[in-house]
Amino acid sequence: xxxxxxxxxxxxxxxxxxxxxxxxxxxxxxxxxxxxxxxxxxxxxxxxxxxxxxxxxxxxxxxxxxxxxxxxxxxxxxxxxxxxxxxxxxxxxxxxxxxxxxxxxxxxxxx
Amino acid sequence: xxxxxxxxxxxxxxxxxxxxxxxxxxxxxxxxxxxxxxxxxxxxxxxxxxxxxxxxxxxxxxxxxxxxxxxxxxxxxxxxxxxxxxxxxxxxxxxxxxxxxxxxxxxxxxxx
Numbered sequence: 507x508x509x510x511x512x513x514x515x516x517x518x519x520x521x522x523x524x525x526x527x528x529x530x531x532x533x534x535x536x537x538x539x540x541x542x543x544x545x546x547x548x549x550x551x552x553x554x555x556x557x558x559x560x561x562x563x564x565x566x567x568x569x570x571x572x573x574x575x576x577x578x579x580x581x582x583x584x585x586x587x588x589x590x591x592x593x594x595x596x597x598x599x600x601x602x603x604x605x606x607x608x609x610x611x612x613x614x615x616x617x
Numbered sequence: 618x619x620x621x622x623x624x625x626x627x628x629x630x631x632x633x634x635x636x637x638x639x640x641x642x643x644x645x646x647x648x649x650x651x652x653x654x655x656x657x658x659x660x661x662x663x664x665x666x667x668x669x670x671x672x673x674x675x676x677x678x679x680x681x682x683x684x685x686x687x688x689x690x691x692x693x694x695x696x697x698x699x700x701x702x703x704x705x706x707x708x709x710x711x712x713x714x715x716x717x718x719x720x721x722x723x724x725x726x727x728x729x
Contacts, residue, residue: 597660
């Protein structure tokens with residue numbers, strides 16, 4: 507069964523460093539998303555991406571964040587200068603329309 | 618303003634019982650509704666989607682939607698210990714390209 511994959515599973519970085527989180531969506535899906543979940547809190551939308559451009563971004567997705575689909579399979583989230591409060595689980599999701607399927611997540615720890 | 622609210626739980630039921638999970642949403646334009654299951658430390662796993670009023674059944678799971686009351690529920694019949702997880706209600710408001718608004722989740726424990 508097709509699934510969304512994410513790498514790395516765990517990333518530890520120092521405050522101020524740049525990180526890139528990688529995702530491979532399900533191959534025939536056209537819509538891609540990033541969500542995050544701070545420990546003990548609800549899942550929060552960051553950004554949606556369709557047809558090689560951002561469709562919508564939340565208030566969380568400020569100038570330190572960017573997304574890219576560098577090739578036909580990968581979808582990346584870059585955080586330019588990490589802050590302590592960026593520590594969270596980051597989930598990639600994809601859909602063909604409607605139902606969104608989530609990857610296993612990347613746990614980002616900023617020290 | 619809270620977009621999606623779920624009964625806080627935790628909810629504890631014996632094995633074989635029916636577990637009932639509830640969710641209300643604030644935006645009347647919402648079009649699509651989803652239930653996800655999340656085991657501790659794992660990602661949300663899609664269980665059910667429902668788009669129109671009424672019931673939708675899939676195995677032991679039944680989703681119910683009432684748009685007039687802005688209410689969606691999930692029933693789990695013949696609950697199993699493996700159903701113990703946090704259940705997330707998610708709503709797509711329909712005015713955006715699939716952005717999901719999640720509730721905080723209800724923690725379900727099924728005891729043997």
